[in-house]
Structure formats: structure tokens, C-alpha cells
Amino acid sequence: MHLSEGILSGPVLVGGAAFAAVGVAAGLREMRDEDIPRTAVMTSVFFVASLVHVPIGPSSVHLILSGLCGILLGWRAFPALLVALFLQAILFGFGGLTVLGVNTFILAAPAAVFGAIARGWMRSHPDATHRAPLIAGAAAALAIACSGLLAAAALGLSQRSFIGAAGLIFAAHVPLMAVEGAITAGIAGFLLRVKPELLTDGGLSRTGPRE
């Protein structure tokens, strides 16, 4: 998932950083001071989820939960994922500093887009609680698919000879899509029963939507 340092070309690094900066700026503007603790909670959930392995077939994958981030945070997924990826880079050595912008964009842009779509649907269909988990799961799976495509595109644009590896990396995202979709749908179903205001109101902000 994380593209590591030293493999992307300069233009891709700069472009990714610029797009990510726009998203982070938008997210920071939307994030009021009293939203910071709850946003940090989602960042930490993302961080912990990346250490949780779910068995699939003979092996296991670790969760990403970027889709859930997007559903609960909207644009604030950008600063949240930026901080989480920064911490992963320095604590675990996944990713790195110069690719931080690209990695943030790869994860956060699809998450914010599909998250907004899923949340819009949930708000306009407040009674269809039985279908809401399905929508959340689909949004998460699509977010992962798009992230995989973006990652492969970043590699392919940097180096033609990296196209083979890019294909393999995208292929590795297919089982992850299924797992993420299933787990996010499960979490959404759980939240709808236990704390529905997280999904139906303004996500993880205290006092309703601000979009």
C-alpha cells in the first residue's frame, strides 16, 4: 500500500504533494479546534487497524480502513491520514517523508470522495438502516480499488519498467478490497446500532455537518 521512498520520479512526488496539500488545507479549514480530539481518535483507529491482521485464504492482510476514515471524517480524512502516515513512516519505516504527499493523496482522495457519497446517501435515506452497511462497505471497497489504481499509476508514471510491479501491487489490492468492504460494512452496522449519530450526523464532528 505504502509506496516507499526513492522509487517515484520527481514530477510524481511534486504533483502528489501538491494535490495532498490542497486536500490537507481543505481538511484543516473544516476541522475546528473542538474536532481535533475526535479526529485524532480516527487517526489512531486507522493506525491500530494497520496492525490488525485478518486471515484471508492461506495468508492474511492488514486492515487500512481508509474508507471508514472518509465516511466519518470527510475532507478531514486528509490531515488525519497525513498524520497517521507520517507516524507510520517514522515509527515503522513504512513509506517515507518525500513520498508522504503521494501516499496521503493515494489513500485520502478516494476515501474522501467515496466517503462523501456514502454519507450523503445515508443522510438522504435515514430509514434504510438495513442497506446502510452495504453502502458503507461498497464505498470502502471502491476507495481501496481507487487507491490501488492511483498507486499503480504513480509507479507507472515514474518508471516504465515499474509497470510489472505496479500490476502485481494492484492485484494484491483485490483481496484487500473484499476484506475492507466486509469489515467496514460490519463496523457501519455496529455503529448504526450502538452510536448511529456518528454515521448520520456530522460524522466525527461534535455539532452536525459543516459542508
Place this chain on the structure above:
Amino acid sequence: MADFRAPARASRLGHLDMALLSYIDTPSPIHRIDPRARIIVCAALLLALAAVSRTAILAASWACALAAILFCRLPAPRLLPRVAALNALLLLWWLTAPLIDPERGARLALTATCKANAMLLILTLLVSTIEASALGHALAHLRVPRKLAHLLLFTVRYAEVLWSEHQRMWRAMRARAFRPRMNRHTYRAVSRMLGMLLVRSVDRADRILAAMRCRGYRGEFYLLHHFQFRSADAVFALTGLALAAGLAAWGAA
């Protein structure tokens, strides 16, 4: 025996407490340098290296970074997993690049391997050795947007709390004979566990915010760490920046 694959993998990746302490509990020369100087030098070196395309220079940088890490005696057992993870990814390139581009593929892969390893070691040496909360403060002093620095400080704190909460819930599940397998039951149990973790943590965050408001929090954090920029730090920063400028000028030519 029971299959406890998931927690075993998680702990092998680095228990969070251990990860937070990984490189800060062994004092070394690098730990005495001002964190702000280390962050700036690290950013400059990484940006310069990203622009370098000459394999020989990259290999030399890799060797120098390794020498510096050995000199500072960073704990090797904690260093190896991250190096291994990086090179597993690079192996993909080694395997596929020569097939697609028979002439230059292997050479490009070699360049990328040197570059990626050098950058990882530099980041580890200069920034991973900063304690996480000091890092947040150093970034705030370096004029990173205030909200972003606060988000980092909160996250560092919550990640630890959430991880121990997760471990506690996981232990409780295992005590009830939960075995992760690829089935509906596992997926439902794991998603409920994460949902519960989220709900509990949101409630905790609200309590913390309420407590902070009681104590007069109005979105302004007081920065407690103030760093002293000494002459040794200035020497370090200037040397590092000169090195980065040299790399950029020499490597791009």
C-alpha cells in the same frame, strides 16, 4: 494448537509501546542534537537524494548512512524489520523490471534500491530517534500548521491508549476461544471489536475534551518543550545542509 496468527503478526511488526520507544531509549550522539535541526537536515538530505540519479553517489550515501547508524549504535534487531520490509517491495521490481526493459531494467532497480535504502536509514537515524511528543513540539516550533501539530500530539497519545485497549479486547476474545479464520464469524467479530474500539475511544475523546474545557482549553495548546539551539546544533545543521546542497549539485549533473 490454536492459531493466534493475527496477534503474533501484530507483535512482530512492533508492539506500539515498543515502537514508540524503539530508538529513543538508547542514548547516542544523535540524540543530543536539537530535534529541529535534525528534522531540517533530514528533510534537506531526503529531498536532495530524491533528485540524485547516479548509482555510485546513492550507493555511497547508503554506506555513509549505515556507518552513521552503526556509530550511533541504533538497536539492530529493531532496525532489521523495516529494512527487510522495504527490500521485499524492491524485490518486486528486481523480478519484473528486467523482463519489461531488458537493457536498463536491472540498472534502474539497482539505483532505486540504493536510493530507497539510503533514505530509509537517514530518516531512521535523524527523525525516528526523536521522541514522539518532542517531535510534535519541534514541528510546531518549525511553523507546521498549529492544528496539524495538535492532531499529531493527540494521535500519539491516543494511539498508545487505543492499542492497549485493542490488546485488552483481543485477549478477552482469545480467552473465549476466538480463533481468527477466514469465515463470516471472524469478520463479524473483528468488525464489532473495531467498532467497539471506535465507540469507546470517541467517548473517551469527548470526556478528555470536556476535562480540557474545564481547565480553560480554547484551542490553544501551550508548547511545553522549548529547545535550545546550541553551537553544536548549528554546526550539525550547517554540515547537513552543505552535504545536501553538495549531493543535489553533484548528483544531478
